[in-house]
Amino acid sequence: MATSSPRTSTTGENPAGQRRRDAAGTRQLLLDAARRRFAAHGYTGTTVRDIADEAGVNVALISRYFTSKEGLFEACLVGAVDELSHAVAPDVTLDRLPHAIAAQLAGTGLGSRPDQFLLLLRSSGDERADQIRRNTVRSFAERLATAAGWRPGHPDGDRIMLRAQVALATGFGIVLLRSSTGLEPLSSAGPQDLLAPMQDLIDGLLRERGAR
Amino acid sequence: MATSSPRTSTTGENPAGQRRRDAAGTRQLLLDAARRRFAAHGYTGTTVRDIADEAGVNVALISRYFTSKEGLFEACLVGAVDELSHAVAPDVTLDRLPHAIAAQLAGTGLGSRPDQFLLLLRSSGDERADQIRRNTVRSFAERLATAAGWRPGHPDGDRIMLRAQVALATGFGIVLLRSSTGLEPLSSAGPQDLLAPMQDLIDGLLRERGAR
DNA sequence: TCGGCAAGTCAGCAGTTGTTTACAAGTTTC
DNA sequence: GAAACTTGTAAACAACTGCTGACTTGCCGA
Numbered sequence: 011m012a013t014s015s016p017r018t019s020t021t022g023e024n025p026a027g028q029r030r031r032d033a034a035g036t037r038q039l040l041l042d043a044a045r046r047r048f049a050a051h052g053y054t055g056t057t058v059r060d061i062a063d064e065a066g067v068n069v070a071l072i073s074r075y076f077t078s079k080e081g082l083f084e085a086c087l088v089g090a091v092d093e094l095s096h097a098v099a100p101d102v103t104l105d106r107l108p109h110a111i112a113a114q115l116a117g118t119g120l121g122s123r124p125d126q127f128l129l130l131l132r133s134s135g136d137e138r139a140d141q142i143r144r145n146t147v148r149s150f151a152e153r154l155a156t157a158a159g160w161r162p163g164h165p166d167g168d169r170i171m172l173r174a175q176v177a178l179a180t181g182f183g184i185v186l187l188r189s190s191t192g193l194e195p196l197s198s199a200g201p202q203d204l205l206a207p208m209q210d211l212i213d214g215l216l217r218e219r220g221a222r
Numbered sequence: 223m224a225t226s227s228p229r230t231s232t233t234g235e236n237p238a239g240q241r242r243r244d245a246a247g248t249r250q251l252l253l254d255a256a257r258r259r260f261a262a263h264g265y266t267g268t269t270v271r272d273i274a275d276e277a278g279v280n281v282a283l284i285s286r287y288f289t290s291k292e293g294l295f296e297a298c299l300v301g302a303v304d305e306l307s308h309a310v311a312p313d314v315t316l317d318r319l320p321h322a323i324a325a326q327l328a329g330t331g332l333g334s335r336p337d338q339f340l341l342l343l344r345s346s347g348d349e350r351a352d353q354i355r356r357n358t359v360r361s362f363a364e365r366l367a368t369a370a371g372w373r374p375g376h377p378d379g380d381r382i383m384l385r386a387q388v389a390l391a392t393g394f395g396i397v398l399l400r401s402s403t404g405l406e407p408l409s410s411a412g413p414q415d416l417l418a419p420m421q422d423l424i425d426g427l428l429r430e431r432g433a434r
Numbered sequence: 435t436c437g438g439c440a441a442g443t444c445a446g447c448a449g450t451t452g453t454t455t456a457c458a459a460g461t462t463t464c
Numbered sequence: 465g466a467a468a469c470t471t472g473t474a475a476a477c478a479a480c481t482g483c484t485g486a487c488t489t490g491c492c493g494a
Contacts, residue, residue: 031460031471054267058452068473073453131402144403151405168407173419175408176396183395184388190343191359195380196387207385207427211392214426215419243441243490270482280443285483 037075039065045086049125050189053083053134080136087139090126091146097122098150104157108212112204115184127185151175158216173215180211249287251277257298261337262401265295265346292348299351302338303358309334310362316369320424324416327396339397363387370428385427392423 043065047056058079062069076082098110117124130143152160155174160167184204188197195203255277259268270291274281288294310322329336342355364372367386372379396416400409407415 033471036471052264052266054264057450059450069452070454070474071472074471079452131398133402144405147399147403147405172407172411172415173422175399175405176392176416176419176423179395179399179408180388180392181395182398183391183393186343186394186398187359187387187391190345191356193356193359193363193387195384196391199384203384204388207388210385210426211388211423212426214422214424245441248441269480271480280441281482282444282484283442286441291482 033075036065036067036071039067040072040075040082041085041089044082045090045126045129048083048086048132049090049128052132058082080134080139083134084136084139084142087129087142090129091142093123094126094130094146095149098153100153100156102153102157104159104212104216107154107157107216108205108208109201111181111212112201112208115181115188116199116201116204118201124185125189127182128189131182131186147178151178154178154216159218170216177212177215245287248277248279248283251279252284252287252294253297253301256294257302257338257341260295260298260344261302261340264344270294292346292351295346296348296351296354299341299354302341303354305335306338306342306358307361310365312365312368314365314369316371316424316428319366319369319428320417320420321413323393323424324413324420327393327400328411328413328416330413336397337401339394340401343394343398359390363390366390366428371430382428389424389427 040061044056044061047061047064058072059069061082062072072079072082076085097114102110114122115124130146133140133143151171151174154177155171158170158174160170160174164170184196187193191197252273256268256273259273259276263272270284271281273294274284284291284294288297309326314322326334327336342358345352345355363383363386366389367383370382370386372382372386376382396408399405403409
């Protein structure tokens with residue numbers, strides 16, 4: 011659980027293949043450590059010294075590379091959003107949805123890091139960061155709604171969107187319960203365990219059954 | 223949103239019937255303020271001075287009445303658990319479940335304070351408090367599971383319990399999304415708006431369909 | 435009425451927080 | 465090889481954190 015990440019390069023390497031001084035590498039070390047810490051303990055629960063220690067880097071470099079703790083948090087958010095956006099395709103179909111969600115939540119999806127979803131629920135009080143959070147969550151909700159037939163201006167739009175947001179809430183809730191309480195059997199459920207419940211949930215919530 | 227309940231008076235009581243010096247009353251003021259603060263901003267995001275100010279009370283009294291910040295947090299948790307336990311009856315039926323959940327989440331249930339659910343997701347790092355949180359969450363999950371036919375030692379127990387926990391996750395997720403992002407239409411949805419989706423969700427997730 | 439005690443106030447403590455500054459050490463360029 | 469720049473270090477800052485101890489003030493029973 012110490013400083014990983016090699017920082018390999020061509021010139022200026024040490025025997026271990028790590029550059030002794032590498033701004034980009036150091037920045038990334040800080041970013042990775044911060045994303046883990048912020049996701050796990052929240053903004054106020056994480057100190058800059060925690061992050062620097064976990065990254066194996068001097069505290070002052072946070073201010074240098076990210077201006078401030080808030081700047082670092084915002085960078086974390088941007089990084090997480092970027093990663094998560096690739097996780098569930100914007101044009102996923104309703105049939106594939108349960109599988110995609112189960113894989114993401116259980117952490118076996120392509121490059122999936124479920125704990126990064128938590129970043130979207132951690133507020134720093136910073137207005138810009140909160141804006142990013144809100145926009146991302148809304149964008150996810152729209153993906154789910156779209157899979158369920160929602161279109162902007164759809165006559166029944168609000169009803170479908172509400173249901174999509176309830177489905178999204180389930181996703182966040184599962185990640186949260188898994189990480190913050192050791193609730194079993196949910197916490198150790200794999201994607202195959204989650205698939206059937208998610209299928210029934212999506213079916214019940216988003217599958218159209220006539221006009222109703 | 224400032225310090226309410228002034229407690230001014232000349233003799234014993236003020237016009238509002240509140241005593242100027244009243245240990246039990248002051249304790250309660252602190253407890254209420256703390257539950258709001260902790261639920262909204264988390265443990266580390268809340269300072270004892272915040273709480274005291276919101277309660278209109280001197281900071282030192284927190285240590286006097288609750289020993290420490292952690293002691294106060296634990297008391298908040300106990301209070302919230304006690305309230306929430308009455309919210310959804312332990313022996314609620316599957317048919318009544320969607321209605322009860324919708325009412326609780328939308329804040330129109332009997333003495334319902336949805337934001338207090340958030341307390342169950344806020345960790346202080348204190349082991350005793352975390353124990354309370356975990357036990358409470360597990361107890362809620364068991365209520366849902368029981369409504370779906372789960373019994374201890376049930377042959378199909380794990381499968382039902384997992385589904386009940388997914389349903390519970392939806393509840394937490396909804397409260398969280400409503401409070402931490404202003405996601406619409408979810409955030410302003412009333413119990414009547416939530417009822418139909420919750421009905422379909424519970425039906426899909428917990429309603430038995432033959433053996434499978 | 436008044437002494438004793440509970441309730442509340444105040445100032446300050448020791449430690450932590452985010453951030454800055456001055457400096458040392460490495461890297462590149464000529 | 466030396467100047468010019470970049471990267472990293474160490475120490476300290478002011479503000480804030482939870483908490484404490486000595487104190488004042490109000491209340492009740494005798």
